[in-house]
Amino acid sequence: MSSTIERVVRQRPPGMNEQTGKRARGPAGKVAAGQELEHLRELLLGQDYQALLELKRQLGNPERFSRQLAGVISEALSLRIARDSSVSSVLAPTIERALSESVARDPGHLADALYPVMGPAIRKSINEVLSQTLQTFNQLLEESLSVRSLLWRFDAWRTGRSYSEVVLMKTLVYQVEQVFLIHRETGLLLQHVVSEQAITKDPDMVSGMLTAIQDFVNDSFEVRNGDSLSTLKLGDLTVHVEQGPHAVLAAVVRGNPPASFPALLRDTQEDLHRQMSHSLQTFTGDSEPFLRIRPLLERCLILQTQREKEGRRTPWLLYLLLAGVMAGLGWWGYQAYQERRQWQAAIEHLGAEPGIVVTGVQQRDGVYRIEGLRDPLARAPAQVLQESLASPPPADYVFSTYVSLDEPLVRARLLRALEPPPGVTLDYADGRLQVTGRAPLPWAERFRQSWPLVGGIQAVDESGLTVFDAGAERALAQQAALERQFETLQRELGAEAVWFEVGETGLPPGEPGLEQARVLAGKLRELVRMANRLDHQLVVYLSGNTDESGTLAFNQTVARKRVTVVKTALIELGLPEFLFQPDNGDQSRRQERSVRARVVVF
Amino acid sequence: MIQKKICLLGAFSVGKTSLIQRYINSLFSDRYHTTVGVKVDKKMVDVDGQALMLMIWDIAGEDAFTSIKPAYLRGMSACIVVIDGTRRNSFDVALSVHEMVRQQLGEIPVVFALNKADLKGEWTLGEEQLRTLAQLGQPMLETSARLGQGVNEMFMALARRLC
CATH class of the missing domain: 3.30.450.70 (Beta-Lactamase)
Incomplete structure (x- = not known):
């Protein structure tokens, strides 16, 4: 340690004095003490002290400190992030504030910065939603017109949910x-x-x-x-x-x-x-x-x-309801079908009616309009319909007139046109008319003229028809009656006689003989009149009779005289003379005084 | 049970698919099918009493035109690099594939399979190449998918290194 200090002292850098000298300005005492202390520090710490001072200055000067920090801040952060998550939590509020401030100042900047990130994300999200919506919409369209969709609509109505909800659930x-x-x-x-x-x-x-x-x-x-x-x-x-x-x-x-x-x-x-x-x-x-x-x-x-x-879940209620509806529909359908079938049958029946042709049936506003042709002799269409339908629906009948060749109609027309008399029957079948019975001549003549005018007759069979003339028959009958009358009168004439008294040959007035002659004349006149009507030629024979009291010759004369008397009386009474022929006497009667007349026809 | 993804890599036509077929189905076919992309198989193995399921990815071979897609190697625990003893080029491919694996996945267990051992007479690999391989510090096994030689051993060697 001491050697280090010595080295520091010895190796004091040349510029050091100048620096310390600058700092030594101030009150003299303090400065001197400070300088000594400084000296000591320099002696003790040497270069390290200078480095420390330099470091201190760097820390004290924000600009220099920032420059120093800038070199290491990223590395420091990454080291700290690796160690724990404190950096994130420290930075989070700051970043949030910074972002808010940035947005407040100019949202454009942040929007521009985020655009490359947000754009694709938003597009992707929108695409996904759209494709899902399209898919659902597509399905909806596909389903909206099917039977299934109707059931779903019913289901939606039944459960009170929206249709789309039901579709979503069902699909x-x-x-x-x-x-x-x-x-x-x-x-x-x-x-x-x-x-x-x-x-x-x-x-x-x-x-x-x-x-x-x-x-x-x-x-x-x-x-x-x-x-x-x-x-x-x-x-x-x-x-x-x-x-x-x-x-x-x-x-x-x-x-x-x-x-x-x-x-x-x-x-x-x-x-x-x-x-x-x-x-x-x-x-x-x-x-x-x-x-x-x-x-x-x-x-x-x-x-x-x-x-x-x-x-x-089985929707029993729905099934029941459906079954009810189906049954109702079925019943209604069956009724409608039946009604329709009856109506069709009635129309067919109408069409089959002789003299009626149905050309068309239309229904408008519940009213039928039946069109066709009708023979005037045919029955009314409404009447025909009533036969097959209990209560025919309201209908308008529009029928044109025509002449039907249906057999019943031809028959009816024949009866109307020909009016056959009693005893005559007309049979018509297959275009052939058969006439049977007895018919008076005029009708027969009229019939022969009229039948071709009645349509539909191709042939007439008259083999069974007897024609008679009434006038001629009546004349014959009258004649026969006259004949019978004539014969009666003849017989009556035979009973008449003009009586004479014995031997008498005259007819005095007031005697019965004249009256008897008159009766005889009346009868004869009647006979002549009838003979005229009967176109007979008459001859009257007068025979005279006598009793047997006289002689034969006398008696013959008397008889002749008596005949003449009566003949004269008869002629006087108006009878023509040429009628009388004298009798040869073959018819004379015995025991009788008389003259009798006899009429002969030839 | 532990599952592991392993890949078979190497040049094209070295026998990767054949090795897997032999290993899993005990089958061999002379017909050549080139693998497109990848085919995944699995095999349960028992390593010292522990069940291990190998998901074996048969990855299309590498040649001058196609290279192994790195995406297939993701998550791989080990791989077998197959070399065709009769083709020198497959050796070069094996080295580059090994290097790629190391770069992508770091040091993972690798086994070098020297395949087509049944055609050993036609091998073109020399001592030098074998030495180069040995220096990589990974096991090397001679295999023959045709004969079934060394196939089980190779997979077992790899499985052991995974446990």
């Missing part, structure tokens, strides 16, 4: 089949859960390959730092990959997972990292510690199962 037909937790660095499988129904291949190898694929993608394509594979899709199978700082969470999903599923994975990932941070960082191949986070992974599977259960 979530998916299953999270497996969840892998993979160590990011090594690609080794940390934990694996699988749903009951799913079939799984060797999860260790899947885990390795999944990591390899990610590495391959990252390595093969230009990707931005921090970007990584998030989805693998094959058919309806999707592998959702959620990257964490130390582990990768991969979920194998069959079907369309809900939009919230990635968020669930993210939450699970965050929980995992919070709970297993240490194990993840110090992982050396032992997956044992990760057994305890299985429930966390299973949470991703369970969520699906719950939703499914909820969806599978």
